[in-house]
Amino acid sequence: MELYDVIIIGGGPGGLSAAYSAYRNGAKKILVIERDRELGGILQQCIHNGFGLHHFKEELTGPGYAGRCIALIQDKPEIRALTDTMVLSVSKDKKVTAVNPEKGLFTVEGKTVILTMGCRERTRGAIRTAGERPAGVFTAGAAQRMVNMEGYLPGKKIVILGSGDIGLIMARRMSLEGCKVQAVCEICPYSNGLTRNMVQCLYDFDIPLYLSHTILKIKGRDRVEGVTVAKVDEKMQPVPGTEFDIECDTLLLSVGLIPENELSMAAGVEIAPFTNGPRVDQRRQTNLPGIYAAGNVVHVHDLVDFVSDEAEIAGKFAALEAQGNLAPAVNTVEVSPVNGIRTCVPQILHLPEGGEPVRLFMRAGAPDRKVTLEVKCGGEVLVKKMLPVVKPSEMVTLDIPAAKTALMHDKITVGLQPK
Secondary structure (H helix, E strand, O other): OOEEEEEEEOOOHHHHHHHHHHHHOOOOOEEEEOOOOOOOHHHHHOOOEEEOOOOOOOOEEHHHHHHHHHHHHOOOOOEEEEOOOEEEEEOOOOEEEEEEOOOEEEEEEEEEEEEOOOEEEOOHHHHOOEEOOOEOEEEHHHHHHHHHHHOOOOOOEEEEEOOOHHHHHHHHHHHHOOOEEEEEEEOOOOOOOOHHHHHHHHHHHOOOEEEOEEEEEEEOOOEOOEEEEEEEOOOOOEOOOOOEEEEOOEEEEOOOEEEOOHHHHHHOOOEOOOOOOEOOOOOOEOOOOOEEEOHHHOOOOOOHHHHHHHHHHHHHHHHHHHOOOOOOEEEEEEEEEOOOEEEEEOOEEEEEOOOOOEEEEEEEOOOEEEEEEEEEEOOEEEEEEEEEEEOOOOOEEEEEOHHHHOOOOEEEEEEEEEO
């Protein structure tokens, strides 16, 4: 059985960034396992621009960003990548069982393992929309792959349910391909996509957006013929008498993403509520020693740049642990989101003597303006940051210096205070 310093499951931007970070921090034998036929993950089908502004300080397309990440690990004898390889299981003692056409079933062992499997889309079954099961109902990501990589159009008259970023981008993509996007319906009273995508994908193309609306029924038996839309109240319940029909032949669903954690749960990794990903510390280590997680498998990001930043943290500390150079933790601090912050990663801090720098990744529960983000310990404000606007769709980050983490004990809270 081959022994590696670091085994990385998932060859998307998170896995590639983790591999490069592990290499830079001294790991001598690194294995990246990817189930698709090529590295790059979901970025290979995201042909639009807007990637890399934070991480590479340059605007790139999805394949362009993936190419940059792939170039970082190429020609590095310390890093080996297996594509077209499906991981079947990960054990607590860091043995990874996988299968591919060339080697068949095989097992490798790592001193450390990093989980970077990404996330998947919610389907029609997850939202339980009434109606028959006609052709023409797709997740937005499946339609994106059909159009951008396979060269097929899913339909001509499109309705999109959900205003997530993939749905907004597909509204623009289908319009550019000559289709008519009839409407985008969003059950929340606010958009769930980035502001730039709202402007560039909907407003610039005059595509109607129905906030506080949802689809009650899909019409049609063999092929989608239309949808019935209704307004919803504050409790997300349809308002009687507000129903109306929209004619379409295709329905695209952009109703949220779910971290891909079947392997994590089978291994015994503790899953955090709200994020639906592993509960991790500031080094991105899970509750299982030597098993790390980063990127969309931990919590869904809106920018791939943040995925790379987080994966670099996991790669660094996995490499240090594999070499026996990880500073031992002497202080454990729970992190609790309060006052308008819905999720915060990491959920726990394992701090060495003297503390260490920590970056928090957070999402607000509702849109707000002119608020102050505060990190408190025992009622004392350790760090604060003024935010002109917060939105659930846009991640907030906060860097805490080592000098401040050295003052933490037992529990800290992260919350918003109105101005």
